[in-house]
Amino acid sequence: MTETNTPAGDAGTAAVLAVLAWRLLRLVFTPFHRRVWVYACLVLGMAERAHGAGVLGATALASPLAWWLLRTSWAPASAWYAARETEHRAGRYSRERSQAARAVLAHLNLDAEVVVASFPFGDELTVRIPHGGTRAQVLNAAPALREALGYLTLNAADDDAPGVVKLNGVTRDLLSDPLEGPAPVAADGWEAAAGSWVTVALDRNGKDVELPLFLPAAGGLRYLIAGASGSGKSSCQTQLTVAAIRSGARVWLADPKQTEMAGFRPWAERYATTPDGIVEMLEALCVEMRARQGALAGQFQSCWTLADGPVVLLVVDELSAVTMCGDKKLKERGLRALEDLAARSRSAGITLILTTQQPTTDVIPSVIRSNLDIRIGHRVMTATVSDVIIPGSARDGLGAPHDIPGSYDRSGRLTCAGVFYLDGMGPRTLARAWYIPQAEVPDILTGAGVLPVVRPAQEASRDRAPSPTSSAGEPDAARPERRPRRRRTPAPGA
Ligand SMILES: Nc1ncnc2c1ncn2[C@@H]1O[C@H](COP(=O)(O)OP(=O)(O)O)[C@@H](O)[C@H]1O
Ligand SMILES: [Mg+2]
Known part of the structure; x- marks a missing residue:
C-alpha cells in the first residue's frame, strides 16, 4: 500500500477507518470480544499511518475496556450481555450438532442438510432428504446419529413436512428428571x-x-x-x-x-x-x-x-x-x-x-x-x-x-x-x-x-370453617341433611 496525501486519499482512509470503527463497535457488542483486540490494533495501525489520527486508534483500543467495565458494574448491561451470550451458545450448540450430524450422514453417503433445534429434553433434528435419497435411508441412519450425538433415544417425529425427516433426540430421561422452573x-x-x-x-x-x-x-x-x-x-x-x-x-x-x-x-x-x-x-x-x-x-x-x-x-x-x-x-x-x-x-x-x-x-x-x-x-x-x-x-x-x-x-x-x-x-x-x-x-x-x-x-x-351452628349456605359434615332430597328432573339430551 502506498501513502497518499491527496484529498481523495484522505477521504479513502477515513472511509476505511469508519468501516473498521463500525466493525469494532459491533464486535465489542458481541460475544466475540476477544477478536476485538485484533481489530483495535488494526485500527490503531491504520490511524498512525493516516497523519494525526492516533487519537482514533487509542479510542478504539480503549472502547473494549470501557465496555467491559460497563458490563461488569452496571446491571442492565450485564443482563443484556448474559442474554446475548446464552443466545450465542445456543447457536454454537446447534451449529456444532448439525455439523456432526452432517458428517455422520456423509459417512453413510447421504449428503443431507441438517438443522438442529434444542428443547428442554433434547434436540429436534430436521434432515432434508437429499436429491435422489429416500426417507428410509435417513431413518436407517438414525442409530448411527444417535450413537455419534449421544442421545438416549432418537426417534422419527410424527409431524414430518414434505422432503424432510424430523428426528427427536432425547438427552434427559423423562422418568428420572422432574421438570424445573415455573410451569x-x-x-x-x-x-x-x-x-x-x-x-x-x-x-x-x-x-x-x-x-x-x-x-x-x-x-x-x-x-x-x-x-x-x-x-x-x-x-x-x-x-x-x-x-x-x-x-x-x-x-x-x-x-x-x-x-x-x-x-x-x-x-x-x-x-x-x-x-x-x-x-x-x-x-x-x-x-x-x-x-x-x-x-x-x-x-x-x-x-x-x-x-x-x-x-x-x-x-x-x-x-x-x-x-x-x-x-x-x-x-x-x-x-x-x-x-x-x-x-x-x-x-x-x-x-x-x-x-x-x-x-x-x-x-x-x-x-x-x-x-x-x-x-x-x-x-x-x-x-x-x-x-x-x-x-x-x-x-x-x-x-x-x-x-x-x-x-x-x-x-x-x-x-x-x-x-x-x-x-x-x-x-x-x-x-x-x-x-x-x-x-x-x-x-x-x-x-x-x-x-x-x-x-x-x-x-x-x-x-x-365448617361449624355445626352455622345457619346459612352450604351444609357441613357435622350437620344432618337439611334439605329435602331434590327430585331429578329429566334433562334435554347432551
Ligand atoms: N409434576 C411434578 N414434578 C415434580 N414433582 C412433583 C410433581 N407432581 C408432584 N410432585 C411432588 O410429589 C408430591 C406429591 O404430589 P401430589 O400431586 O400432591 O400427589 P397426589 O395428589 O397424587 O397425592 C408433591 O408434593 C411434589 O413434591
Ligand atoms: Mg392430591
Whole structure:
C-alpha cells in the first residue's frame, strides 16, 4: 500500500477507518470480544499511518475496556450481555450438532442438510432428504446419529413436512428428571384467552403436551385424573385450574382434604370441603347445567359457545369423598348428580376434572367413567387399576399407568411424581407434568392481575370453617341433611 496525501486519499482512509470503527463497535457488542483486540490494533495501525489520527486508534483500543467495565458494574448491561451470550451458545450448540450430524450422514453417503433445534429434553433434528435419497435411508441412519450425538433415544417425529425427516433426540430421561422452573401457565406471557389450550407437560421427545379447557365444537371436557397417593395428580389439575381462572372461567372446587386446592379458595366461585357441602354443590351445578340447556334449546343451539357465557370448571379433588361416603342417602344423591354431570355437562359448557387415588369401579362407577373423555393415569400398582383408568391399557401394549416405574427418594418424594399416560387426546402419550406447589397459587393469580371472587359475606363465612351452628349456605359434615332430597328432573339430551 502506498501513502497518499491527496484529498481523495484522505477521504479513502477515513472511509476505511469508519468501516473498521463500525466493525469494532459491533464486535465489542458481541460475544466475540476477544477478536476485538485484533481489530483495535488494526485500527490503531491504520490511524498512525493516516497523519494525526492516533487519537482514533487509542479510542478504539480503549472502547473494549470501557465496555467491559460497563458490563461488569452496571446491571442492565450485564443482563443484556448474559442474554446475548446464552443466545450465542445456543447457536454454537446447534451449529456444532448439525455439523456432526452432517458428517455422520456423509459417512453413510447421504449428503443431507441438517438443522438442529434444542428443547428442554433434547434436540429436534430436521434432515432434508437429499436429491435422489429416500426417507428410509435417513431413518436407517438414525442409530448411527444417535450413537455419534449421544442421545438416549432418537426417534422419527410424527409431524414430518414434505422432503424432510424430523428426528427427536432425547438427552434427559423423562422418568428420572422432574421438570424445573415455573410451569408455562404460571409464566407472565401466558395467553389467558377463553378456550385456550394449556401446556401442562412435556412428552418423551421434549415436546409440549397441551390440554384444552373448552372446545368450540364440543363444549366442555371431562377429565379423569387417577393415580396412587403422591403420584402427582395435582400437577395437571392445578395447571388447568390456574388456566381456567386466568381465562375468566367460573371455578367450583370440591376439596375434601382441605389442603389440595386451598390456594384457589379466594378465586373459586364455590368451594366445598365436606361431603354434604360437595353434594350440594354438585346438585347446584346440575341446576345450572339445566338452566344452560334450557337457554340453548330456546335458541335452537346444540352446544354452548363462549359468546353464551364463561366456561364453568368443576374440580372434585377426591371422588371417593362422594362416591364412598358413609351416609347412604348422601352417596346416592352425589352419584346421581355426578352421573347427570358426566352425561350432560359437555354441551352446557361445563368442564369436569374428577380426581381419585382409588380408581376402582366402586369409586368411579362405569356409568360415570364411560363418559369421561380425557384420562390422565399416573403411577398405579396393578394392571386391573390401569384398565379402570384407561380401558384396555393393561393389554394393548401402548403403555399403561402400572408400567410407570418409580420409588421413593430420600426426601420421601416418588421419583415418578408427575409422570402420566394421557389417553383421549390423539395417540396415548407418556409425559411429565410441570408442577405448581399450592402455596404459589395465590402469588401466580395475584401476579396475573386476577381479582378474587367477591362473595356475599354470609357465603364467605360459610366457606371458612365448617361449624355445626352455622345457619346459612352450604351444609357441613357435622350437620344432618337439611334439605329435602331434590327430585331429578329429566334433562334435554347432551
Ligand atoms: N409434576 C411434578 N414434578 C415434580 N414433582 C412433583 C410433581 N407432581 C408432584 N410432585 C411432588 O410429589 C408430591 C406429591 O404430589 P401430589 O400431586 O400432591 O400427589 P397426589 O395428589 O397424587 O397425592 C408433591 O408434593 C411434589 O413434591
Ligand atoms: Mg392430591
